[in-house]
Amino acid sequence: MGNQTKGYHVAVVGATGAVGQKMLETLEKKNFPIEQLTLLSSSRSAGEKINFKGETFTVEEATPESFENVQIALFSAGGSVSKKFAPEAVKRGAVVIDNTSAYRMDENVPLVVPEVNEEDIKNNKGIIANPNCSTIQMVAALKPLQDAFGLSRIIVSTYQAVSGAGTAAVEELREQSQDFLNGEELTPEILPVKNETHHYPIAFNALPQIDVFQENGYTFEEMKMINETKKIMHAPELSVAATCVRLPFFTSHAESVYVEIDQENTSVADIQRALNGAAGVVLEDDPSNQVYPTPLSAVGKSDVFVGRVRKDLDTTNGFHLWIVSDNLLKGAAWNSVQIAESLVKYNLL
């Protein structure tokens, strides 16, 4: 057990990216026990210097050998990097916490939001997947309702920040907004999806496309929310529908969520009571004082915020909620670090 007090050898793959940076900030802020830190990236970013707890680290190009002696490898450098290097890390004894979509729906890979299904990590075979950002905050907020009342249906429309599309998208919103205010012509190059044919302005606009379209007319982001929610909540019969929209703000996703619960005769106060004090959830819901969460009010915070709880006016078991969380923290970095903490807690390293 010496390791637990001294700390672990942690590798961060994609250390220079938006989520990688937040992972390092979170590891530092939450004081995760680290004995050795290895920062990895593609060859493009190798050589960059990064500060962690007052020490300067040089980012190295990831190779299979980079994972020798690594105990926890946090991956956030795109699906292809995870596909290439996660098996190499596992082969060398590391547990991989993967923030990409590469392994999420693999039946041998637990998909984990600790407030919802922490114990699933016990079934890991070396890789644990971190869910999609918009999924994480929704299931974290709905788990207390599933537990207390049963959950049969979810219809969600999202309001998602550009940082979910990476640092280039953040820069595009910033520059494009300034161009718009200056009355200059807009030249979109990144959003909605970098590698797609068409790009549309995000500044002072709304784009109903996140990730690529599937055969059934849904985007991959929408299908992620639908499929991941059922897997994390252990609810294959749960009805889930999603419409995902990219919006001109930098951080935090918001979600307008309609749910149907199994229990009849439930009041708004019952729902609020179930949410209030649930792990990782903060109720911010007082219409008479204009209290509700917004993307800006959630920035930099680890929790999932819920407001605007209302009873549906036409059904006996339907409710509407407004769910907001920092997409880079609970939606990515913080949830990954929480999984690492769970591995320590269950002595799985």
Next chain:
Amino acid sequence: MGNQTKGYHVAVVGATGAVGQKMLETLEKKNFPIEQLTLLSSSRSAGEKINFKGETFTVEEATPESFENVQIALFSAGGSVSKKFAPEAVKRGAVVIDNTSAYRMDENVPLVVPEVNEEDIKNNKGIIANPNCSTIQMVAALKPLQDAFGLSRIIVSTYQAVSGAGTAAVEELREQSQDFLNGEELTPEILPVKNETHHYPIAFNALPQIDVFQENGYTFEEMKMINETKKIMHAPELSVAATCVRLPFFTSHAESVYVEIDQENTSVADIQRALNGAAGVVLEDDPSNQVYPTPLSAVGKSDVFVGRVRKDLDTTNGFHLWIVSDNLLKGAAWNSVQIAESLVKYNLL
């Protein structure tokens, strides 16, 4: 019938406001037959000069006598102005087309979207109400589905532009966005609701409050969508739920809409066919070529644009749609002028 060829005496009340300006632009663009034009406002804006068809008009302070000989009075100066002056205009023989919420739910006042319930204008007793902007575009898009398949349920989440809150809100978004980009502190003063206690930043944010909260936890905007939809569609049994969100763009509202229809075994192609070519509706829906409407793409256009038509994956009769329209045109000015055109068409002046 001499009047019809020569034109009508039209008054615009609130001529200097955001919607008033668009009404004048629309009257000019659609070449509505005007013989005499009277521009009215509060005392604050009286004396301003406005150009119409190359002629300069001076805005006058509205008084009861302003409406002598007026045949059509287009009101868009706030509910209290309509309450005060609409009866005076009617008393003097004018037909009032009121763009405020003052009379919309009055059972003696037709609430009209010409593509949906044009004939209701025949029941007018002097006042015809123009619905709320977010309602108009939704019912215009859903009417073809109601006609073809029957409609039992609507759940809508909105993405609404700041111009719906007036010119001060537009200016606030512009200035606040620049302040944000400059790294300056934000000092919200207008949104979400000018006369409310608390104001929150709209720049790079999302505010789940449009208009004031009601006893049941819904905002007035949400209740407008719910109640007006049932009235316009002549469907008191229709289930309608709404979540209304203000977003940082200037013009056009977007809506993520879930509908349940009565007819079973309906396909996406059936829905698209019903929408395609419906009056005032344009289908922009080709995911494989990234074709869908956005707020920016709808600016300045009279039509209601529909895209992202998908079949719900869990129900046999549910569909998801994305509906976008210019909130100042079809959502306000153009719908009002359309009502005026209907009055001419039915010889009701």
